[in-house]
Amino acid sequence: MIDAYITNTLEDLQRGNRLRSMRTINGAQSTRVSIDGKEYLNFCSNNYLGLADDPRIRRAAFHSIEASGFGAGASRLVCGNLDEHTALEQYMAAFKGTESCVVFSTGYMANVGIISSLVGRGDIVFCDKLNHASIIDGIILSGATMKRYKHRDMQDLERQLQTNQDYKKKIIITDTVFSMDGGIAPLDQIVKLAKQYNCMTYVDEAHGLGVIGKNGKGVVEHFDVADDIDIQMGTFSKAVGSFGAYCCGKKELIDLVINKARSFVYTTGMPPSTAAASLAGVKIIENHPELRQKLWDNVQHIYTGLKGVGFNPGYCMTPIIPIIVKDSQMALAFSKELFERNILISAIRPPTVPVNTARLRLTVMATHQEKEIDYLLNHLEDIGKKLGLI
Numbered sequence: 001m002i003d004a005y006i007t008n009t010l011e012d013l014q015r016g017n018r019l020r021s022m023r024t025i026n027g028a029q030s031t032r033v034s035i036d037g038k039e040y041l042n043f044c045s046n047n048y049l050g051l052a053d054d055p056r057i058r059r060a061a062f063h064s065i066e067a068s069g070f071g072a073g074a075s076r077l078v079c080g081n082l083d084e085h086t087a088l089e090q091y092m093a094a095f096k097g098t099e100s101c102v103v104f105s106t107g108y109m110a111n112v113g114i115i116s117s118l119v120g121r122g123d124i125v126f127c128d129k130l131n132h133a134s135i136i137d138g139i140i141l142s143g144a145t146m147k148r149y150k151h152r153d154m155q156d157l158e159r160q161l162q163t164n165q166d167y168k169k170k171i172i173i174t175d176t177v178f179s180m181d182g183g184i185a186p187l188d189q190i191v192k193l194a195k196q197y198n199c200m201t202y203v204d205e206a207h208g209l210g211v212i213g214k215n216g217k218g219v220v221e222h223f224d225v226a227d228d229i230d231i232q233m234g235t236f237s238k239a240v241g242s243f244g245a246y247c248c249g250k251k252e253l254i255d256l257v258i259n260k261a262r263s264f265v266y267t268t269g270m271p272p273s274t275a276a277a278s279l280a281g282v283k284i285i286e287n288h289p290e291l292r293q294k295l296w297d298n299v300q301h302i303y304t305g306l307k308g309v310g311f312n313p314g315y316c317m318t319p320i321i322p323i324i325v326k327d328s329q330m331a332l333a334f335s336k337e338l339f340e341r342n343i344l345i346s347a348i349r350p351p352t353v354p355v356n357t358a359r360l361r362l363t364v365m366a367t368h369q370e371k372e373i374d375y376l377l378n379h380l381e382d383i384g385k386k387l388g389l390i
């Protein structure tokens with residue numbers, strides 16, 4: 001039965017330019033994608049290193065399917081824990097230099113499960129205002145008190161730490177690279193404050209792994225603070241080119257998560273081929289720093305180009321570049337104009353981003369060619385002028 005709530009909600013979303021729908025990509029996720037038989041330049045994927053259709057990752061998945069079949073058959077704690085899961089967890093713990101690791105089927109499930117197994121009523125979580133929705137949902141589910149500090153504002157964080165000392169357990173949680181703004185969390189300062197106020201630390205490296213740090217270990221590597229972070233969570237679904245997520249930390253902490261995280265206990269293990277593909281991706285990240293170098297060369301190229309034509313590409317240089325146009329209708333118009341010129345960049349609107357900050361979320365890949373970036377820059381300039389944005 002379609003009731004008034006359903007109809008009215010959809011109508012409200014449409015009226016506010018917030019109704020969303022999906023486009024179908026025909027074939028592989030790459031710098032160029034096919035939609036309805038037409039080719040588009042893809043500048044909105046999280047496939048930062050271009051590994052999602054890399055032959056080495058495809059082969060790892062094929063081999064695993066041949067060796068272990070497709071489905072895991074049960075939850076990991078029953079009989080769905082296969083060689084591929086264990087191999088990935090052991091590798092990730094060694095790669096991250098932690099005692100232990102457990103993997104989840106998605107990053108969303110990881111954040112919701114880890115947070116709700118670590119804290120509850122009587123505890124408090126200090127949370128950056130722009131943290132990912134899965135972190136917010138995990139905190140809400142846990143029943144802990146949530147205090148949201150201003151985005152990357154260490155004075156505001158300290159003020160909140162000072163005025164909220166009487167809780168059983170205190171944790172600071174932050175994205176390391178913010179998914180819609182591309183900013184980097186000041187982990188060096190966060191770690192100092194955590195020590196001063198006796199807090200645990202939890203980072204989400206979804207957009208940091210493979211992208212930041214000399215060896216691609218993320219923002220923890222960039223600031224050299226890995227040993228001061230209690231929970232290192234991240235995903236295999238972005239730069240790794242696969243699917244799923246990890247939680248790295250001390251053995252007892254991981255044992256707690258394995259026993260308590262409902263999104264781990266009460267779900268079937270990820271397909272072993274997914275774990276094998278993730279492992280292959282992490283090995284590529286570790287052994288091929290030149291991919292990261294190519295990504296940063298491309299980021300630099302776009303930044304310089306955008307500034308040159310009068311756009312403000314944001315305060316931190318990362319592969320996530322927000323072009324904020326404020327108004328949702330304007331963001332949709334911009335995205336549509338680009339689409340007509342065979343460029344794919346989705347409009348990101350509230351509630352994914354705060355009200356009045358609708359934007360194009362432009363992302364760069366290591367595998368973009370210079371001429372593709374120049375094509376994009378020419379059209380961004382042309383449309384920006386046409387829409388009165390620059």
Ligand SMILES: Cc1ncc(COP(=O)(O)O)c(C=O)c1O
Pocket residue numbers: 106107108109111132134175179204206207235236237243244245
């Ligand atoms: C910061 C952050 N954390 C978690 C997630 C969820 O990861 P997944 O897509 O693997 O569920 C995402 C994106 O999807 C993200 O951007």
